[in-house]
Amino acid sequence: MSLDESIYREFLGEVERAAEEIRRLIDEDRSFVIFCHNDADGLSSGAIASIMFLKEGARFLTRSVGGIDDILEDLKDFSGDFIPVFTDIGSGYLDEIVKVVGDSPVIILDHHEPVGESSKNIIQVNPHLCGINGADEISGAGVTYLVAKALNEENVSYSPIAVVGALGDLQDRIDGRSLHGLNELIVNDSIDAGLMKVEEDLLFYGRSYKPIHIALASTTNPFIPGISGDESRAYSFLMDVGIKVKEGDRWKVLAELDEDEKKKLYNGLMKHLASLGLPPSLARGIIGKVYELVKEEPWTYLRDAREFASLLNACGKTGNDWVGIAVAMGNRAELLEKAQELLEDYRIKLARAIEYAMRDESKQELKHTVVIDGGDVIDHKLISSVASMISSTGIMGEDKVLIAMASAEGSIKVSARASKKLIKMGLDLGKILKEAARIVGGRGGGHDIAAGAEIPKIKKTLFVLEVDRITGEMLGNSK
Numbered sequence: 001m002s003l004d005e006s007i008y009r010e011f012l013g014e015v016e017r018a019a020e021e022i023r024r025l026i027d028e029d030r031s032f033v034i035f036c037h038n039d040a041d042g043l044s045s046g047a048i049a050s051i052m053f054l055k056e057g058a059r060f061l062t063r064s065v066g067g068i069d070d071i072l073e074d075l076k077d078f079s080g081d082f083i084p085v086f087t088d089i090g091s092g093y094l095d096e097i098v099k100v101v102g103d104s105p106v107i108i109l110d111h112h113e114p115v116g117e118s119s120k121n122i123i124q125v126n127p128h129l130c131g132i133n134g135a136d137e138i139s140g141a142g143v144t145y146l147v148a149k150a151l152n153e154e155n156v157s158y159s160p161i162a163v164v165g166a167l168g169d170l171q172d173r174i175d176g177r178s179l180h181g182l183n184e185l186i187v188n189d190s191i192d193a194g195l196m197k198v199e200e201d202l203l204f205y206g207r208s209y210k211p212i213h214i215a216l217a218s219t220t221n222p223f224i225p226g227i228s229g230d231e232s233r234a235y236s237f238l239m240d241v242g243i244k245v246k247e248g249d250r251w252k253v254l255a256e257l258d259e260d261e262k263k264k265l266y267n268g269l270m271k272h273l274a275s276l277g278l279p280p281s282l283a284r285g286i287i288g289k290v291y292e293l294v295k296e297e298p299w300t301y302l303r304d305a306r307e308f309a310s311l312l313n314a315c316g317k318t319g320n321d322w323v324g325i326a327v328a329m330g331n332r333a334e335l336l337e338k339a340q341e342l343l344e345d346y347r348i349k350l351a352r353a354i355e356y357a358m359r360d361e362s363k364q365e366l367k368h369t370v371v372i373d374g375g376d377v378i379d380h381k382l383i384s385s386v387a388s389m390i391s392s393t394g395i396m397g398e399d400k401v402l403i404a405m406a407s408a409e410g411s412i413k414v415s416a417r418a419s420k421k422l423i424k425m426g427l428d429l430g431k432i433l434k435e436a437a438r439i440v441g442g443r444g445g446g447h448d449i450a451a452g453a454e455i456p457k458i459k460k461t462l463f464v465l466e467v468d469r470i471t472g473e474m475l476g477n478s479k
Contacts, residue, residue, distance in 0.1 A: 008130075008132070008182060008185070010130045010131075011127055011130040011132055011182070012146070014125055014129070014130065015125055015143075015146045015147050015150050016150050018107070018109075018123050018124075018125045018147050018150075019147050019150035019151040021107075021123045022052075022107065022123070022147070022151060023056075023151060025083060025105065026053070026056050026057075026058045030058075030081070030083050030105075031058070031059040031060065031081055031082050031083070032053055032058060032059070032060040032061075032082060032083050032084075032085050032107075033060065033061045033062075033063065033074075033082045033083070033084055033085065034046055034049045034050060034053075034060060034061065034062040034063065034085045034087060035063055035064075035065055035071045035074070035084060035085065035086050035087070035089065035090075036049070036062065036063075036064050036065070036086075036087045036088055036089065036140075036325075037064070037065065037066075037087075037088045037089045037140070038064045038065060038066055038316035038317070038321050039088075039168065039169075039312075039313055039316050039317075039384070040164065040165060040167075040168025040169070040309040040310070040312040040313040040316065040324075041088050041139045041140045041141050041165040041166070041168045041169040042064065042087065042088040042089065042140060042316065043064060043312045043315065043316050043321060043324040043325050043328055044139075044140075044141035044144075044161045044162065044164050044165030044168065044309075044312060044328055045087035045088040045109065045139075045140040045141045045143075045144045045165060046062050046064060046087055046088075046325050046328075047158075047161055047324075047325045047326075047328030047329045048087075048141060048144045048145050048148050048155070048158050048161055048162065048328075049062070049085055049087050049109070049144050049148070050062045050325065050329055051148065051155065051158055051329055051330075052144075052147070052148035052151060052152070052155060055152055055154065055155070056151070056152065060085075061082070062325060064316065064321035064322070064324075064325065065089070067089075067443070067454065068089065068090075068092070068093045068096065068443070069443070071084075071086070071089070071090075072096060072097075072100055075100050075101065076100075083104070083105050083106070083107065084097075084101060084104075084106050084107070085106075085107040085108075085109070086106070086107065086108045086109065086110060087109045087110070087140055087141075087143075087144045088109075088110060088111070088112075088139070088140025088141065088144075088165075089110060089112070089140070090108040090110050090124075091108055091110040091111075091112050091113065091114040091115070091124065091126050091128075092110075092112045092113065092114070092115045092116075092430075092434075092445045092446075093115065093116065093445075094114060094115060094116030094117060094118050094122070095115075095116035095117060096116070097122070098116075098117070098118075098119050098122070101121070103119075103121050104121060105121050105122075105123070106121060106122045106123065107122075107123045107124075108122060108123070108124040108125070108126070109125050109140065109143045109144045109147055110124070110125075110126050110134075110140055110143065111126065111127055111128075111134030111135075111138055111139055111140050111142070111143050112126075112128075112134060112140075112430070112445070112446065112447065113128050113134065113430060113447070114126055114128055114129065115434070115445065125143055125146075125147055126143070127143065127182065132181065132182065133181075134447070135171075135447035135448050135449055135450075136171045136173070136174040136180070136181065136449075137171075137180065137181025137182050137183060138166070138171075138181060138182035138183055138186075139162070139165040139166040139168075139169045139171055139183070140165060140169070141161060141162045141164070141165025141166065141168075142162045142165060142166055142182060142183055142186055144162070145158060145159060145161070145162035145186060146162075146182075146186070149189070156189050156190075156193050157193065157195065159186050159187075159189040159190035159193060159195065159196075160190050160195050160196055160291075160293045160305065161328050162186045163179065163183070163186060163187055163190060163196065163291055163305050164305045164308045164309045164312065164328070165309070166179055166183045166186070167179070167291065167305050167306050167309045168309030168310075168312060168313055170221075170388060170450070171183060172288060172289070173420075173449075174420065176284075176288060177203060177284075177285060177287065177288020177289060178288055178289040179289070179291075187291070194294070195293065195294065195295055196291060196292060196293055196294060196305075197292045197294050198289050198290065198291055198292070199289070199290050199292070200287070200288070200289060200290070201287070201290045202254060202262060202265065202266070202286055202287060203219070203221075203285075203286055203287065203288050203290065203306065204216055204218070204219045204254050204286075205218040205219050205220075205304070205306070205307055205310070206218055206253075206254075206304075206307070207253065207254040207255050207290070207304065208253060208254070208255045208298050208303065208304075209253060209298055209299045209303075210253060210254075211245065211251035211252070211253065212238060212243065212245050212251070212252055212253060212254050212257070213231055213234040213235040213238055213245055214231055214234070215253070215254050216234040216237070216238065217229060217230055217231040217233070217234035218347065219286075220310075220347070220350065220351075220354075220389050221285075221306065221310075221388070221389070221392060222282060222285040222286070222389075222392035222393060223354060223389040223390065223392050223393050224269065224272075224273075224286075224393070225276055225278070225358070225393055226272065226276065227272070228351065228354075228389075229347070229348075229350075229351030229354070229355070230351075237268065237272065238265070240268070241264050241265060241267075241268030242264055243257070243261055243264060243265055243268075266283060266286065266287070269283045269286060270283045278393065282392075282393065285392060290304065291304070291305035291306070292304060292305070293305060293308065296308075300336065300340070301339075301340055301343060302327075302336070310343060310347075311324070311327070311339050311340065311342075311343045312324040312327070312328060313346075313385065314339070314342045314343040314345075314346035314347075315327070315339055315342055315343075317346065317381045317382060317385065318342050318345070318346055318381070319381075320338075320339075320342055323335055323338055323339050323342065324339065327339050349379065349382060350382055350385055350386070350389070353374065353377075353378045353379065353382050353385075353386050354386055354389050354390065356374065356377050356378060357372045357374060357378065357386050357390060357404065358390070362374065362375075362377075364464075365400075366464070366465075366468040367468055367472060368400055368401060368468050368471040368472045368475065369400055369401045369402070369403050369464070369467055369468045369471060370396045370397075370400050370401070370402050370403070371403045371404075371405070371464055372386070372387075372390065372402070372403070372404045372405065373405050374386065374404065374405060374406035374407075375406065375407055376406075376407045378406045379406065380406040380407060380408040380413040382406070383404050383405065383406040383413050383414070383415045384404075384415040384452060386404050386406075386415070387402060387404040387415035387416065387417050387450075388415075388417065388450070390402060390404070390417075391417035391419075397419075398419040398420075398421040398422070399419075399421070399422070401416055401417070401418050401422065401427070401429065401432075401467070401471050402416060402417045402418075403415075403416045403464065403467060404416070404417075405460065407457065408454070410456075410457065411442070411454050411455060411456060411457060412454070412455050412456070412457055412460050412463075413452070413453075413454055414433065414437075414444070414452060414453040414454065414455060414463070415450075415451075415452045416429050416432075416433055416446075416450070416451050416452070416453075416467070417429070417449065417450050418448070418449050418450075420449070422475070423448050423449050425475055426474060426475065426476075427448065427471065427474055427475060428448040428474065429446060429447065429448055429449060429450060429451040430444075430445050430446040430447050430448060430451045431474075432451070432467055432470045432471055432474065433445060433446060433451040433452065433453045433467065434451075434453075435466075435470055436453070436463055436466040436467045436470055437453040437454070437455055437463065439462070439463075439466050440455050440456060440459035440462050440463045440466065441455070441456055441459060442454050442455030442456060442459070442463070443455075
């Protein structure tokens with residue numbers, strides 16, 4: 001791989017300056033409290049930041065949170081002796097952070113578009129400030145990793161976790177299921193350190209150790225209607241396309257298939273999707289770069305970086321954030337077993353949630369949006385994953401925004417996704433959800449292609465109408 005690092009010189013300079021400031025604060029014997037988001041990228045970021053301070057002998061605490069409100073509430077519990085460190089969160093709420101922390105030092109390592117006014121006491125590293133798109137060129141974990149590496153070159157050993165964070169944030173969707181931009185620089189670090197191998201292949205979960213039909217059924221990124229989540233259907237599909245799933249009494253794994261068998265499998269998937277009225281091009285999402293963590297055991301969910309990301313996401317979405325952070329920091333044994341059990345349970349719940357979300361009674365179609373209302377049936381902690389899985393199927397088309405909602409205690413959790421086609425037309429979901437949520441007394445934001453919000457229950461209908469209206473205005477299609 002070749003990468004022209006000169007185009008990122010300004011950003012990498014900001015990384016170096018931030019590392020120098022952090023070094024100064026550590027040398028002053030300051031204490032830190034790390035706040036990270038509770039998804040795969042956030043937990044990866046929190047783990048890298050934790051290792052960064054741990055290696056320097058600094059005192060720190062790490063907390064995983066669901067949103068900025070949790071952070072603002074937690075900050076009240078800490079005296080000025082603790083310096084807040086925000087990873088994969090923070091840039092979108094600068095005004096509110098400044099109000100709480102005043103003139104105290106703050107560190108923000110984020111990739112979301114900055115909103116509000118920063119101040120001199122805030123050390124902020126964000127790709128958007130240097131004209132780099134944080135939605136797909138680098139994740140929160142990537143930003144945190146580059147700062148950690150600038151602080152101590154030994155932290156290159158955590159480059160694979162930054163790759164895990166990027167894949168967990170679906171930053172491989174833009175460029176043919178491969179990472180690009182600053183993410184590529186991090187991938188190169190990992191390869192050069194002998195920690196990662198990259199190759200092109202079919203992207204099934206458990207490709208090197210699960211029986212083929214189980215690997216196919218376990219694949220949810222992209223979600224394959226009629227196959228994902230159903231081992232018996234996956235088995236029947238493989239038999240129909242002429243793939244031998246057994247060699248004698250032994251189950252075969254995907255890695256053992258030859259090129260002809262892989263072509264049969266791919267072509268069969270195209271026909272399957274076409275039979276459901278879905279674009280055969282969706283099958284292209286099954287092929288891409290496999291990021292293999294070569295130091296991890298082949299039989300674990302940590303060997304494949306996408307599976308590692310799924311494991312962290314499951315930990316965060318089931319309230320076991322600390323398990324995910326610990327595993328990402330390098331803990332194994334019983335903790336890894338627990339994390340793998342959480343992932344298996346999470347996948348079952350997610351498959352059920354997606355099945356419900358695909359029903360006609362849960363869907364509503366407006367001029368510019370398709371709304372999926374999970375109500376009390378879909379756990380609000382799963383709604384972002386549901387939105388990602390359904391958007392990956394292409395079943396909603398490319399011309400409308402997908403809005404997925406679920407009830408939480410006293411509020412509605414919202415997760416939205418847009419197609420690459422809409423982004424090229426100038427759509428920015430983060431701005432849309434921020435404005436629509438503000439109108440109804442809620443809070444929203446995110447990236448151009450993926451965003452979220454939390455709104456009052458009684459304002460659900462108004463919020464949806466506002467999203468539809470603002471989307472139309474942004475696309476220049478409102479009448």
